[in-house]
Amino acid sequence: MTYDATTYSRILTELTLSFHILFATIGVGVPLMIALAQWIGIKRNDHHYILLARRWTRGFTITVAVGVVTGTAIGLQLSLLWPKFMETAGQVIALPLFMETFAFFFEAIFLGIYIYTWDRFKKPIYHFLLLIPVAIGSSASAFFITTVNAFMNTPQGFEIVNGVITNIDPIEAMFSPSVPTKVSHVLVSAYMTSAFVLAALAAYQMLKGKNHEYYKKALKITMIPALVFSIATAVVGDFSGKFLAEYQPEKLAAAEWHFETESHAPLILYGYLDENGEIKGALEIPYALSILAGNTPSTEVIGLNEFPEDERPPLYVHYFFDLMVTLGVLLTIIALLYAMWLRWKPRLAHHKWMLRAIVWSAPLSLLAIEIGWFFAEVGRQPWILRGYMKVPEASTTSPHVGTLIIVFAVLYVILAVGSAIVLRKMFKNNPPEKELQEYSMKHGGEIHVS
Amino acid sequence: MSLELLGISVLWIFLFGYLIVASIDFGAGFFVTYSEWTGQKHVLGNIIQRYLSPVWEVTNVFLVFFFVGIVGFFPKTAYYYGSALLIPVSISIILLAIRGSYYAFSTYGSKDNKWYTFLYGVTGVLIPASLTTVLTISEGGYLTITDESVSLKLTELLTSPYSWSVVLLSIVSVLFISASFLTYYANKAEDTRAENLLRRYALGWSVPSVLIAVIVFYMLKSQNLEHFQQMVDLAWMFMISLGFFMIGVYLIYKRKAYGWAFTAVMMQYFFAFLGYGASHYPYLLYPVLTIYDGFTNETMAIALVVAFIFGLLLLIPALYLLLRLFLFNRDYVKGNE
Ligand code: HDD
Ligand code: HEM
Ligand code: HEM
Numbered sequence: 001m002t003y004d005a006t007t008y009s010r011i012l013t014e015l016t017l018s019f020h021i022l023f024a025t026i027g028v029g030v031p032l033m034i035a036l037a038q039w040i041g042i043k044r045n046d047h048h049y050i051l052l053a054r055r056w057t058r059g060f061t062i063t064v065a066v067g068v069v070t071g072t073a074i075g076l077q078l079s080l081l082w083p084k085f086m087e088t089a090g091q092v093i094a095l096p097l098f099m100e101t102f103a104f105f106f107e108a109i110f111l112g113i114y115i116y117t118w119d120r121f122k123k124p125i126y127h128f129l130l131l132i133p134v135a136i137g138s139s140a141s142a143f144f145i146t147t148v149n150a151f152m153n154t155p156q157g158f159e160i161v162n163g164v165i166t167n168i169d170p171i172e173a174m175f176s177p178s179v180p181t182k183v184s185h186v187l188v189s190a191y192m193t194s195a196f197v198l199a200a201l202a203a204y205q206m207l208k209g210k211n212h213e214y215y216k217k218a219l220k221i222t223m224i225p226a227l228v229f230s231i232a233t234a235v236v237g238d239f240s241g242k243f244l245a246e247y248q249p250e251k252l253a254a255a256e257w258h259f260e261t262e263s264h265a266p267l268i269l270y271g272y273l274d275e276n277g278e279i280k281g282a283l284e285i286p287y288a289l290s291i292l293a294g295n296t297p298s299t300e301v302i303g304l305n306e307f308p309e310d311e312r313p314p315l316y317v318h319y320f321f322d323l324m325v326t327l328g329v330l331l332t333i334i335a336l337l338y339a340m341w342l343r344w345k346p347r348l349a350h351h352k353w354m355l356r357a358i359v360w361s362a363p364l365s366l367l368a369i370e371i372g373w374f375f376a377e378v379g380r381q382p383w384i385l386r387g388y389m390k391v392p393e394a395s396t397t398s399p400h401v402g403t404l405i406i407v408f409a410v411l412y413v414i415l416a417v418g419s420a421i422v423l424r425k426m427f428k429n430n431p432p433e434k435e436l437q438e439y440s441m442k443h444g445g446e447i448h449v450s
Numbered sequence: 451m452s453l454e455l456l457g458i459s460v461l462w463i464f465l466f467g468y469l470i471v472a473s474i475d476f477g478a479g480f481f482v483t484y485s486e487w488t489g490q491k492h493v494l495g496n497i498i499q500r501y502l503s504p505v506w507e508v509t510n511v512f513l514v515f516f517f518v519g520i521v522g523f524f525p526k527t528a529y530y531y532g533s534a535l536l537i538p539v540s541i542s543i544i545l546l547a548i549r550g551s552y553y554a555f556s557t558y559g560s561k562d563n564k565w566y567t568f569l570y571g572v573t574g575v576l577i578p579a580s581l582t583t584v585l586t587i588s589e590g591g592y593l594t595i596t597d598e599s600v601s602l603k604l605t606e607l608l609t610s611p612y613s614w615s616v617v618l619l620s621i622v623s624v625l626f627i628s629a630s631f632l633t634y635y636a637n638k639a640e641d642t643r644a645e646n647l648l649r650r651y652a653l654g655w656s657v658p659s660v661l662i663a664v665i666v667f668y669m670l671k672s673q674n675l676e677h678f679q680q681m682v683d684l685a686w687m688f689m690i691s692l693g694f695f696m697i698g699v700y701l702i703y704k705r706k707a708y709g710w711a712f713t714a715v716m717m718q719y720f721f722a723f724l725g726y727g728a729s730h731y732p733y734l735l736y737p738v739l740t741i742y743d744g745f746t747n748e749t750m751a752i753a754l755v756v757a758f759i760f761g762l763l764l765l766i767p768a769l770y771l772l773l774r775l776f777l778f779n780r781d782y783v784k785g786n787e
């Protein structure tokens with residue numbers, strides 16, 4: 001491949017973001033789950049939940065560290081790889097990026113305090129209160145960064161007169177039309193993913209034959225939120241489709257291989273395009289696309305042919321969209337099955353196959369996050385700032401991006417392997433049964449250890 | 451004060467904040483590694499871990515704040531520095547990543563991994579060195595600027611005596627600032643052995659830090675005469691700085707009032723840094739970019755300033771709480787909690 005700074009910059013951006021987003025997602029959702037566990041623990045005076053919160057926090061310190069260093073990397077890379085984009089867009093959208101740093105400060109300060117003050121307060125509720133700013137801070141950083149991404153998709157809040165940006169309104173730019181659906185979808189999918197990841201940890205231990213109460217409680221307190229958030233994710237995802245139909249019709253059309261503008265449009269699932277561009281082997285659901293776009297079969301859905309050829313996103317985003325939706329449905333079913341069984345057939349809720357499915361839900365929801373972003377970002381192509389600036393106009397001209405891709409890939413492998421090893425060691429050498437035993441020895445055996 | 455000036459002053463103050471908190475952190479890494487070689491790790495390891503583990507993320511955010519802020523207030527810096535600095539800044543990112551993960555991995559993972567301690571120490575010296583290249587480049591003469599692109603003259607940078615003297619200054623300053631803070635901290639923790647060791651380090655690095663600063667000053671003359679002249683005009687600031695330096699070193703030498711000693715050292719660097727920044731004015735990058743032509747539009751500037759004020763209202767009480775709990779809390783510092 002001949003060297004092309006733009007292509008290489010895209011690859012490096014994808015690499016860093018794909019890695020950062022895993023840790024960022026966990027960073028957004030896990031504080032909420034820790035808060036839930038600690039709060040229930042305090043309310044019910046049940047040490048199992050407190051221990052749960054405590055162990056999750058320990059693991060969280062590792063994922064946050066990787067989130068912070070990779071976030072610093074992407075923050076700098078935005079200027080290093082896309083200097084012209086940052087120079088231009090920065091004039092309009094710098095505000096949320098700047099506010100995000102305050103959210104980072106807030107989160108980092110209180111997390112530092114929270115981690116190191118477990119036994120320092122007489123009233124445990126004070127310690128719990130420290131977690132609230134952490135959860136607010138991390139969700140706020142997700143909010144701010146997502147408004148920036150929303151702006152890239154539906155830029156507004158400025159005018160271009162003779163090639164110069166004028167009439168800037170930072171607030172209008174920050175609240176562009178894609179903000180409501182994008183922010184809420186990103187947030188609920190992060191909560192959902194974090195809940196599944198934590199549930200998988202408990203399920204994995206139970207599969208290995210551990211049957212302490214502790215694990216059952218852990219499973220329940222994670223799987224119920226997972227159900228709530230996966231339904232929310234699907235509902236907001238549906239709104240996102242309606243948003244696209246109105247504001248970014250080319251993205252939806254590319255995702256659905258929808259070429260002619262028409263009403264009563266069918267939804268196309270899977271399939272492939274043959275050499276003549278005909279859709280083959282797909283599942284067609286009549287009217288479903290019109291309903292997704294506007295709630296009624298008679299809604300007219302704009303087709304891809306309305307757009308000049310060089311402004312159409314690549315057609316392979318179809319697979320990203322389908323896979324994300326499939327995973328969304330699958331994950332909701334898993335959570336729903338668990339909840340129903342827990343209610344009506346408790347025995348089945350901890351059945352081997354149920355537990356296996358829950359273990360799988362962790363990698364699958366992380367995969368859905370990745371694929372969702374690839375859909376959203378590739379579906380914006382060829383624009384970096386939709387309607388204003390194309391990707392090649394924005395990138396650096398440096399000849400060294402290729403080397404850096406390799407260097408950063410190595411770095412991320414080291415970080416991934418390192419954090420995996422540390423996390424494993426941390427939990428293996430110190431199982432909850434041992435900690436519970438120590439606790440009950442200290443507190444006169446008020447906890448029943450089975 | 452014009453918005454331009456206000457913007458750069460705010461950023462400069464935060465950069466100074468980073469300089470102090472990061473120096474403490476980077477220097478600590480070096481001392482731990484060094485004391486391990488000389489078989490004295492047990493003397494320092496504990497005290498440093500206690501102070502640094504809760505705050506390393508906050509330190510990192512100071513850096514993030516600075517680079518997000520400068521691109522926000524002065525978007526053209528993204529174009530010039532972003533285009534030119536791909537390699538040096540990427541090196542910094544990688545070093546920061548190794549160091550950042552060290553805290554998390556070593557606090558909970560493999561406790562006494564020699565290799566990791568080594569990386570921790572080495573990055574503590576290399577990060578300041580690599581970050582200061584940005585300041586070096588701002589003096590002008592290291593970039594090729596055409597209409598289409600901006601690129602770095604890497605060989606020129608690597609063979610320039612000025613550039614190396616700045617690297618040296620950054621390293622020595624880091625060690626001096628760090629040692630004088632940690633002396634104070636060890637004293638509060640009533641850890642006499644650590645205090646004695648760190649006090650020796652602080653005194654040892656004090657005079658070199660000033661000597662090298664003088665060398666850098668003379669090197670600047672051949673690199674950027676205009677800036678040199680302006681620094682001479684602002685000589686009084688550097689004199690104040692020197693005065694604080696003498697107070698700080700005197701107190702440390704006399705084993706008195708370590709808290710005030712460290713404050714004096716901070717003031718020493720504050721005035722030197724302010725003098726450097728003020729004489730750099732109005733250039734962000736000699737001779738092509740000033741704070742006036744690189745500035746964002748007025749609406750955005752006002753929005754950023756308002757956000758900044760609200761941000762500070764949140765930040766200051768939070769930082770105060772952090773310091774109260776970890777720095778000024780007797781029991782915590784002594785390790786009773
Ligand atoms: C656990 C993750 C997850 C799951 C299960 C789903 N999504 Fe999603 N989706 C995301 C995670 C995600 C995401 C990572 O958060 C994205 C990427 C960018 C964004 O705004 O959100 C996204 C983007 C995204 C977009 C593009 C928005 C835009 O570009 O503005 C649409 C239309 C949908 N989703 C729709 C759905 C539907 C109908 C789902 C049905 C279940 C669904 N998503 C499940
Ligand atoms: C281009 C996109 C992004 C940039 C430039 C970016 C930037 C950063 C930076 C600089 C940090 C480190 C902050 C620190 O030093 O404490 C960070 C961490 C973080 N980022 Fe990102 N980020 C991006 C995408 C995202 C997204 C999409 C989310 C949420 C969905 C997110 C959520 C977080 C969170 C929660 C943290 C704190 C660390 C943690 O808790 O894991 N980021 N990010
Ligand atoms: C503020 C938020 C974000 C900003 C400013 C941003 C910026 C960019 C830029 C500059 C590019 C390269 C140009 C392009 O190929 O379109 C890009 C592409 C991409 N980004 Fe985003 N991004 C953001 C959020 C995210 C997040 C959180 C992810 C999740 C992992 C992500 C995933 C991607 C991917 C996969 C591409 C490659 C698209 C392609 O090559 O076709 N982005 N983004």
